[in-house]
Amino acid sequence: MNFILGTVGMIILLYFGTGYLPIAEDNRMKVAIYGGIALTILGAIGQYMGKAKPANSTSKKAATSKTTSNVPLGLYTYGEEEPALAGITYGGLKTPLAIKYSDSKGDITQREIVIHQVSMGYSRTGAIIPIAMEAFCKLRRRERTFNVPRILECTDPVTHQPITDLGAFLAPALAEIEPYRRSNLIYDVAPTKMVVRYQFRRPKFSEKPITITSIGVYQSPNGPHQTLSYIEGTLDGKTEAQRLKTARLGAASNPETGELIEDLQAYLISRATKGPYNYGNSDPNSVGVTISATE
Structure with missing residues (x-):
């Protein structure tokens, strides 16, 4: 017209x-x-x-510029975007790897890295898999932590062959190293309501009410010291439980009084109804049992 x-x-x-x-x-x-x-x-x-x-x-x-994409994550962790930690770490590696990586902002870059340390976790089936790697990044020219669920492609820089199973690729190098083990313990707690300030999407924090039903802690192999690793519960308005890592947790408060909970780990353990027990084992008598890398 x-x-x-x-x-x-x-x-x-x-x-x-x-x-x-x-x-x-x-x-x-x-x-x-x-x-x-x-x-x-x-x-x-x-x-x-x-x-x-x-x-x-x-x-x-x-x-x-860097490409931004909403591609699905977890290709090398059996679909798990935030696998549970197994408390098993291998250090002293010098393994080169070429990866296509999506960072926390969704920016995708090609990286050449040299792996120095690998932390293991659990797949949905309970298998032990690599979930995080400390490595020297040639692009950034410094040590960086790479979350395996965010790796989109892997290539062996020596043979230039694509890698479909990262655990199998690293297995020969890991077999020569004595891992550092920590027990990953779980407590079931009485339903506990609180308001958490959490980093759901980096870098911003937001406050949301949650009803906590279980927690995970690390127990040092050298003593009784424990460190809270995650809390698990149902956010208001949701039906499925969600696991929140303490690394992204800014604060927690009582929803009735608004007071901050200074020692969240002690507060939740005091409300425990069962545990501690190892991941994948519901027997409360299994306290302190070290999970082997072959399970």
Whole structure:
């Protein structure tokens, strides 16, 4: 419609404008019609090219910057985006690896890394799998922690062959190292309501009410010292339980009084109804049993 109105307007302007030129009356309408259509088409082409130019420059800029994507995570952790820690760590490695990695902001980059330490966790079936790696990143030129669920592709930089099973690839190197083990213990607690300040999406924190039903703690192999690793419960408005890592937990407070809970671990353990027991073992008598890497 805009094109038609513009064409008609241009024809009228040309018709009256050519009245001052030495053009025969019979030809004035032809000049106005053909000229009006031609000028309108040229104007439309110019307008299109004016819009297309910034778009091209934007896409070119995007192609040279980091790519942002909502690709599914957990390719190398059997679909688990936040696997449970097994309390088993291997250090002293010097294993090179090429990866395609999605960071916490969703930016995807190609990295060449040299792995120095691997932390193990559990898959949904209870199998022991790598879930985090401390490595020297050649892109950043410093030590970085890489979460295995965020790895999108792996390649052996020596053979240039793609890696489909990261655990199998690392197994020969891990077999030569004595792992550092900690017991990963679980307590069932009486339903406990509180408000948590949590980093659901980095880097921002938000406050949400939650009803906690269980917690996980690490127990040092050298003594009774325990460290809270996660809390698990149902957020208000949700039906499924969610596990919140203490590394992303900013604070917790009593929803009735608003007072901060200073020692969250002691507070929740005092409300324990069962435990502690090892991950995957519901026997409360299994306190302190070290989970082997072969289970």
